[in-house]
Amino acid sequence: MKRRLAAALTFMALAPASAEAHLVQSGMGPVYDGISHFGLSPEDFLPVIGLAFLAGLRGPRAARLTMAAVTLAWLAGGAISLAGLALPPIVLPALTAALFLVIGGLLAANAELPPALCAGLATALGIMRGAGDMTGVSASPSHGLALIGMTASVFVVFALAASITLPLQRLWMIVAARVSGSWLAAMGLLFAGWILRYGARVQ
């Protein structure tokens, strides 16, 4: 009976559940809304992971500088959007595609970027995606808390991803990081094609 119950519970656990990229409310408060928004938005977390790999491969100094830049820029971008400054509808997906392409391309090429350039790229990503996440959201304390939750997620995910890359010595591990960059760039290229084909209708 126990075995049957365990099998039934396993089966229930494996049953697919829906995942929504834009949660109305997680039910756990605005900070968790922000965290879950970041975790369920590939346009947010994929370039952050790519950037962390890129900076991590350049050493601890570049990783630290880039981590600070992306976190602060995300906060600033969100704050700009909350203040009522919005990007035109087509600009956000176009810039997202461009950043996927640039970050992925540089990672695939294992480019020897100086730390300042990594931080510059991080600033561009942070401002753009932070602003994008808060587009159309009214300024209120709860939305401010959601932005803080999002920014905290950026910090944690970046730190974890960069810490994976920092000690990489073996060739195949570095190759794996570079392959992920190539995939990121390929996604950006296809996304750019979509934008050129369908314009502002692209989500």
Add this chain to the structure above:
Amino acid sequence: MRKATPLFLLLLALVPSEAFAHIVKGEAIGFVSGFEHPISGLDHIIAMVAVGLWGAQLGAPAIWLLPVTFPLVMAFGGFLGLIGVPLPGSEIAIALSGVCLGAAVLSEFRPPLWVAAVLVGIFGLFHGYAHGAELPPGQNALLYSIGFVLATGLLHATGITIGLIHRWPWGQWALRGAGAVVMCGGAFFLWGAVV
């Protein structure tokens, strides 16, 4: 076990599922359809896997250079297809890729690295173009692209993983046999594309 089966079936019936009467911005559908696209045609599958097999046969640095460059070249082909650049004869080129890559694996052809990269790149361009030109409208673009690239990468990874048997003598023969199968498959699709 016999008693457990009805219990599983009952649980299966009780698992809630969503009704997509109104698709939520097409997001989940976008990823799934993007993931399905590269694996929906056998002509694409055999060529993608053959790239991995050939890379494994050639060894380093081809084994890692090809999976780094191929998704990019293929995505560029997809980009060309999406923006409407005409590239005639793509179906023939796709079928030819099966024949040529299969023949390369069968004969353990070892050209200079740049020749292998250019050959694979040209074929990748046509494969990506075919996918890009056939893309359905109304899907989530980014999720579709993520699914598309993931499926392509996983097909290469499958080929490379299979190709790792090359380290054993029997594996080398088995790989060459797989190359022959790919070549025959390519010839079949080429016949269909030409006739």
